[in-house]
Amino acid sequence: MNFTVLHKDPASGARAGKLVTDHGEIDTPIFMPVGTLATVRGLFHRDLVEDVKAQIILGNTYHLYLRPGLDVIKRAGGFHKFCSWDRPVLTDSGGYQVFSLAAKRKLTPEGYYFQSHIDGSSHFFSPEKAVDIQRIIGADIMMALDECTPGDASYEYAKQSLAMTRQWLERGLERFRSTEGLYGYGQSFFPIVQGCVYPELRRQAAEHAASLDAEGYAIGGLSVGEPTEVMYQMIETVQPYLPQDKPRYLMGVGTPANILEAIARGIDMFDCVIPTRNGRNGMLFTRKGIINIKNRKWADDLSLLDPDGTSFVDKTYSKAYLRHLFTSGEMLGPQIASMHNLAFYLQLVKEAAQHTRQGDYTPWKNKMVAQLEMRL
Numbered sequence: 001m002n003f004t005v006l007h008k009d010p011a012s013g014a015r016a017g018k019l020v021t022d023h024g025e026i027d028t029p030i031f032m033p034v035g036t037l038a039t040v041r042g043l044f045h046r047d048l049v050e051d052v053k054a055q056i057i058l059g060n061t062y063h064l065y066l067r068p069g070l071d072v073i074k075r076a077g078g079f080h081k082f083c084s085w086d087r088p089v090l091t092d093s094g095g096y097q098v099f100s101l102a103a104k105r106k107l108t109p110e111g112y113y114f115q116s117h118i119d120g121s122s123h124f125f126s127p128e129k130a131v132d133i134q135r136i137i138g139a140d141i142m143m144a145l146d147e148c149t150p151g152d153a154s155y156e157y158a159k160q161s162l163a164m165t166r167q168w169l170e171r172g173l174e175r176f177r178s179t180e181g182l183y184g185y186g187q188s189f190f191p192i193v194q195g196c197v198y199p200e201l202r203r204q205a206a207e208h209a210a211s212l213d214a215e216g217y218a219i220g221g222l223s224v225g226e227p228t229e230v231m232y233q234m235i236e237t238v239q240p241y242l243p244q245d246k247p248r249y250l251m252g253v254g255t256p257a258n259i260l261e262a263i264a265r266g267i268d269m270f271d272c273v274i275p276t277r278n279g280r281n282g283m284l285f286t287r288k289g290i291i292n293i294k295n296r297k298w299a300d301d302l303s304l305l306d307p308d309g310t311s312f313v314d315k316t317y318s319k320a321y322l323r324h325l326f327t328s329g330e331m332l333g334p335q336i337a338s339m340h341n342l343a344f345y346l347q348l349v350k351e352a353a354q355h356t357r358q359g360d361y362t363p364w365k366n367k368m369v370a371q372l373e374m375r376l
Helices: 045-052 061-066 070-076 079-083 095-101 127-137 155-177 199-211 228-241 256-264 274-280 312-316 319-328 332-358 361-372
Strands: 002-008 015-021 024-028 030-032 057-060 089-092 105-108 111-115 122-125 141-143 188-190 217-219 248-250 269-271 283-286 289-292
Touching (some): 015 332, 030 332, 057 061, 061 070, 061 127, 127 141, 155 199, 217 228, 274 283, 274 332, 312 332
Parallel strands (some): 089 141
Antiparallel strands (some): 111 122
16 A cells, blocks of 8 residues: 655644555545445445546444354455455444444453344454455455543543553554465555543553654544534544654544544544434435425425535435435435435535645635535
8 A cells, every 4th residue: 555645734733645556546635435234224335436536435343243243254355356346444443332233242452342232142353363354355454452431531530441441452463464465466554543531541642653754544432422512632642653654544433524624633534324324314415505305395395405516316316306206215315315415525625635735725614614504
């Protein structure tokens, strides 16, 4: 993997760059649609590429390990061949899902013991096993196993958790560097910077991660209940300690406004379920504000879904028609809304890169954030 910063905004930390993997190039800043189970729910890969303009998607180690299982994925030749996706893929390590989904779990210095949320079967993830699993899945970018502490964790708990996460990181990186990929292309390994809402812990985590000379770095454990301003503060805390010539990935964030604010603080990569999950529930993001398409006010609005949108759905369907689909329980409704939202997110980060190149990112961002959060 190779990453190059091509432009920097003079008045903020915003950057525009290019990330090159064996499965293709990625323009940054980039938003990665979440394809947890090797699918972005409800959307064909053709539409993700041609309409949404997705350059990379995210899969999840925990879910793919449990279903369909590693044997099927390995026999298929890895994630890309299994689901016929020929562009880059990033996988989370599965630690967050163990914490949030497993019926029963036990955290030890060795790793996670847990029971599947599907059938109650018993499993174990160690830092080394998380690497082995992601080797089999075949992600272009894999994550270190970590513990994601709640946003309200005490300092003492966060400190103990970070010490374990650092140990896991070193073990996982050693396993990664002592093994090879299975399918003939390169894979990269990103440490995850934790530390909850405590600046000193975040700084320590960032310094430790940076000392390991990885190909990129992730910031985890944010947008998990802490106030938004605290999230921005934590990004600002770690940013100076992470290498300037490596990509920075903010995990699980967020709203369009969150993304623009994080780009201003030097973040290059994002993923979040918000555009698809909220879309399935009738929420549409637009550059003029947020639409709840289920509201009665849209029932007889025959105007285009989004005249400023870039997806074909925006110029094909009306607000009244989409509301009709939702109120009728038709599956096409959530599909249209998901496609619109993802296309909007990808267009938003593309515009962010454009204004970074032009050197006017900050005034553009401030104007956009004010518009994005309005309720229509």
